[in-house]
Amino acid sequence: MITILLIKKQTKKKKLKRIGIFVILYLFATFLIVPYLAPIFGREKIKETEFLQSHSFFYKLANRNYVRPELNNAIGKIASEFEMKNSGIKMVYLDANFPFIDKFPLLPHLSHNDGKKIDVSLIYETQNGQLTNKKPSNSGYGVYENPTEKEFNQASVCKINGNWQYDFPKYLTLGKSNKNIVFSKKGTRDLANLIVKQNEVGKLFIEPHIKTRLNLKNGKVRFHGCQAVRHDDHIHFQLK
Ligand SMILES: [Zn+2]
Numbered sequence: 001m002i003t004i005l006l007i008k009k010q011t012k013k014k015k016l017k018r019i020g021i022f023v024i025l026y027l028f029a030t031f032l033i034v035p036y037l038a039p040i041f042g043r044e045k046i047k048e049t050e051f052l053q054s055h056s057f058f059y060k061l062a063n064r065n066y067v068r069p070e071l072n073n074a075i076g077k078i079a080s081e082f083e084m085k086n087s088g089i090k091m092v093y094l095d096a097n098f099p100f101i102d103k104f105p106l107l108p109h110l111s112h113n114d115g116k117k118i119d120v121s122l123i124y125e126t127q128n129g130q131l132t133n134k135k136p137s138n139s140g141y142g143v144y145e146n147p148t149e150k151e152f153n154q155a156s157v158c159k160i161n162g163n164w165q166y167d168f169p170k171y172l173t174l175g176k177s178n179k180n181i182v183f184s185k186k187g188t189r190d191l192a193n194l195i196v197k198q199n200e201v202g203k204l205f206i207e208p209h210i211k212t213r214l215n216l217k218n219g220k221v222r223f224h225g226c227q228a229v230r231h232d233d234h235i236h237f238q239l240k
Contacts, residue, residue: 030063038066038099043115045099047072051090052079055121055140059095064106066099068115071239074200075118081194086123086187089131094119094140094234108168110228116239120195123187127180131187134178137233142173145183145232151209158226169229188235189214195237196220202240207232 035045043066048054052075059065067075079091096118098106106112109119121140125131137143147153158166188210196204196218205224206216210232224231 030061034063034099041100041115042068043097043099044069044072046093046096046118047076049076049079051083052076053090053092055092055094055135056138058139059093063099064095064097065093066115067096067118068239070200071096071116071118074198074239075120078191078194078198082191085190085194086131088133089123089187090133091191092121092133092135092140094121108172108229111238117236118238119234119236120191121234123184123191124178124181125184125187127182131184132181134181136176136178136181138174138177139172141233142169142171143176143233144170144230145207145210147207147209147232151213154208154223155230155232161226163226166226166228166230169233185214189216192216192221192235193218195235200239201237203238205231205236 038044046052046054046065046067054060054065075091075093082091083089095106095109095112097112097115109117111117112119119140121135122145123131124134124136144155147155155167192204192206192214193216195201196216201220204218204221205228206214206221207230208223211221211223224236
């Protein structure tokens with residue numbers, strides 16, 4: 001009996017040791033090796049500044065924060081111009097791309113596979129209209145700025161067409177927080193307009209009712225199609 005218990009304890013220890021070694025190797029590779037290999041694939045880590053930051057450490061830990069150098073330049077410019085207009089407010093990024101291999105998709109996104117794509121958070125404000133850096137979703141996805149009764153409801157159209165996945169990110173919030181903040185029309189409009197102003201940027205995806213509500217006129221602002229997911233919880237943009 002005692003020997004059995006001892007053996008069990010030992011195998012548990014061995015398992016823990018293996019997990020420990022894996023974690024150390026993973027962290028070592030993620031932070032000390034991958035950044036030096038990514039340029040071979042034409043990508044680099046997003047250069048963070050005080051006003052350009054990831055929504056959570058997860059995106060960096062999972063190596064989902066790689067882009068082409070042209071996109072890195074563009075997002076750096078957008079973030080600093082945005083902060084100049086809206087003092088202290090950050091551009092917060094979500095999923096970008098993996099560091100290697102074109103066409104290897106970053107799930108659940110279909111197209112984030114070439115270093116040219118990035119998602120950023122919408123901008124929010126407090127009840128009395130002050131812009132804030134707080135966001136309503138813990139993951140960064142899935143808390144929608146729903147259409148009003150009078151606005152066009154793309155999500156229900158896609159659902160009727162049988163695209164069940166369109167609404168799926170509502171399961172990916174990992175919980176909601178900051179329930180007292182609201183969508184900022186002015187902040188999100190400023191951000192979207194700065195994004196499309198960049199020469200490097202080819203397209204911006206946002207839900208049609210938000211496009212109308214924010215009066216976004218630039219031809220780069222497009223509808224992503226029912227085969228994608230809803231874009232009233234984040235903005236997607238990409239290089240030409
Ligand atoms: Zn995207």
